[in-house]
Amino acid sequence: xxxxxxxxxxxxxxxxxxxxxIEAFEKENGFAPGLSVIIVGDDPASAVYVRxxxxxxxxxxxxxxxxxxxxxxxxxxxxxxxxxLNADVSVHGILVQLPLPKQICEETVLATISPNKDVDAFHAxxxxxxxxxxxxxxxxxxxxxxxxLDRYDISVEGKHCVVIxxxxxxxxxxxxLLLEKNGTVTICHSRTKNLADITxxxxxxxxxxxxxxxxxxxxxxxxxxxxxxxxxxxxxxTLCGDVAFNEVEKKAYAITPVPGGVGPMxxxxxxxxxLTAAKESLK
Ligand code: NAD
Numbered sequence: 001x002x003x004x005x006x007x008x009x010x011x012x013x014x015x016x017x018x019x020x021x022i023e024a025f026e027k028e029n030g031f032a033p034g035l036s037v038i039i040v041g042d043d044p045a046s047a048v049y050v051r052x053x054x055x056x057x058x059x060x061x062x063x064x065x066x067x068x069x070x071x072x073x074x075x076x077x078x079x080x081x082x083x084x085l086n087a088d089v090s091v092h093g094i095l096v097q098l099p100l101p102k103q104i105c106e107e108t109v110l111a112t113i114s115p116n117k118d119v120d121a122f123h124a125x126x127x128x129x130x131x132x133x134x135x136x137x138x139x140x141x142x143x144x145x146x147x148x149l150d151r152y153d154i155s156v157e158g159k160h161c162v163v164i165x166x167x168x169x170x171x172x173x174x175x176x177l178l179l180e181k182n183g184t185v186t187i188c189h190s191r192t193k194n195l196a197d198i199t200x201x202x203x204x205x206x207x208x209x210x211x212x213x214x215x216x217x218x219x220x221x222x223x224x225x226x227x228x229x230x231x232x233x234x235x236x237x238t239l240c241g242d243v244a245f246n247e248v249e250k251k252a253y254a255i256t257p258v259p260g261g262v263g264p265m266x267x268x269x270x271x272x273x274x275l276t277a278a279k280e281s282l283k
Pocket of ligand 1: 141164165166167168169170171188189190191192195208209210211229230231232262263264266
């Protein structure tokens with residue numbers, strides 16, 4: 001039986017620690033870190049994510065404000081709101097919930113958020129900082145994966161780390177963070193040939209594909225650590241990851257479940273980034 005890497009318990013513990021840090025910050029500086037969240041349209045999944053972020057902010061003492069804009073909002077209107085928040089000193093973090101409606105260019109929106117307030121770390125300037133290993137913010141999901149490895153004393157150094165997925169949000173930054181910790185990193189993607197031959201070499205396997213039960217036991221080395229970033233909904237409505245948990249768990253040294261693995265860590269890292277942004281605003 002593999003060690004279950006419990007993201008829910010870890011994120012709870014990290015939020016308790018953060019609450020203490022935020023209390024101390026507020027006492028010293030006379031204001032709480034502030035996060036502005038913008039949601040455009042009424043995508044039900046996005047609405048749930050935003051509500052989770054609001055609740056998590058309230059639980060740790062971050063002052064959050066949510067701007068709910070209609071689905072037909074013009075790009076310029078959204079950009080004007082971001083510019084206003086960029087200039088507002090009581091706002092330390094700005095997050096635009098993705099995806100955005102078709103009439104709005106995601107790239108333009110992300111480029112308009114001040115890099116100092118970019119708590120998702122999606123701005124090209126922050127992505128560049130990650131490449132050179134000199135950063136304030138890390139993208140929340142890969143940072144959450146690194147925090148789980150750290151809290152479970154799973155060393156990356158010298159390990160073969162295989163990341164399946166090369167998105168800008170998960171796969172690519174994940175690979176950079178594993179490399180920074182001295183892992184030997186291979187990135188696999190939809191055009192990779194003989195995928196299972198590569199994943200079977202992984203000491204640490206991170207799946208960020210978006211396909212239910214994609215990673216099966218025959219793709220995993222005995223004793224590997226398996227991190228499942230995927231969030232997929234089955235036809236019956238249940239959530240599952242990219243990893244066929246029941247069969248892989250029998251072979252792995254440690255494994256994250258879905259739900260209750262990487263997912264809860266993502267919001268927690270956003271909260272940490274918001275405190276970092278508030279601290280940076282004082283410099
Ligand atoms: P994406 O669709 O942008 O990227 C998927 C990646 O999988 C691509 O790079 C693609 O090359 C690769 N891929 C697709 N088919 C493949 C195949 N047959 N073989 C090998 N690689 C293949 O998705 P994303 O935004 O990176 O998200 C990935 C998953 O992680 C999704 O399920 C998403 O819901 C989930 N996610 C979870 C969190 C979290 O908080 N836990 C955060 C972000 C994304």
